[in-house]
Amino acid sequence: MLDRALAERIKLVGLDVDGVLTDGGIYVGLVANHALEFKCFHVQDGLGVKLLRTVGLPVVLVSGRASEATEVRAKEMEVDELLEVAPADKLPEFVGALERRGLTLADCAYVGDDLADLPVLRQVALPIAVANAVAEVKEAAKVVTTASGGRGAVREVAELLLRARGEWQDILKRYFRESSDVAHGARRSR
Numbered sequence: 001m002l003d004r005a006l007a008e009r010i011k012l013v014g015l016d017v018d019g020v021l022t023d024g025g026i027y028v029g030l031v032a033n034h035a036l037e038f039k040c041f042h043v044q045d046g047l048g049v050k051l052l053r054t055v056g057l058p059v060v061l062v063s064g065r066a067s068e069a070t071e072v073r074a075k076e077m078e079v080d081e082l083l084e085v086a087p088a089d090k091l092p093e094f095v096g097a098l099e100r101r102g103l104t105l106a107d108c109a110y111v112g113d114d115l116a117d118l119p120v121l122r123q124v125a126l127p128i129a130v131a132n133a134v135a136e137v138k139e140a141a142k143v144v145t146t147a148s149g150g151r152g153a154v155r156e157v158a159e160l161l162l163r164a165r166g167e168w169q170d171i172l173k174r175y176f177r178e179s180s181d182v183a184h185g186a187r188r189s190r
């Protein structure tokens with residue numbers, strides 16, 4: 001269980017993309033002579049992001065490569081910001097996104113899997129490694145998830161944070177109430 005005081009200090013969650021929101025696999029091919037890439041995101045992570053945002057925690061994606069697949073998924077998940085930057089610039093670009101919100105690295109959790117995430121992980125309040133992270137990243141992390149990237153690791157992080165903050169039961173009630181409102185609304189408008 002995560003320390004409650006630490007969990008309550010968190011005001012923003014940063015996520016690496018490849019290897020964290022995906023298993024790191026990239027399907028590359030040509031369609032009508034256009035290079036296209038596909039990635040597999042996990043649907044449970046989408047709800048995890050939504051639950052974090054519901055309790056007022058912004059979610060910022062920090063990717064070390066530009067990818068239309070990532071841009072489509074980021075839009076669908078309604079994350080607060082997607083940074084597509086050079087791997088070596090993850091720390092300054094993330095700090096810039098925090099400054100725009102009046103926050104610092106001491107206010108953040110960050111989830112990573114590879115070496116490019118280390119500069120950020122070494123300075124945030126709550127560094128988290130996914131199960132498939134490289135050894136150096138696991139060593140730098142306070143928490144290592146049971147789930148792998150692209151297999152629900154971000155959902156696990158969301159639940160861990162919300163449980164430690166004592167917000168999990170409330171958020172579940174809210175989620176079921178809103179889902180049933182949507183279902184009733186849909187029935188009425190049929």
Ligand SMILES: [Mg+2]
Binds near residue numbers: 016017018019020112
């Ligand atoms: Mg990665």
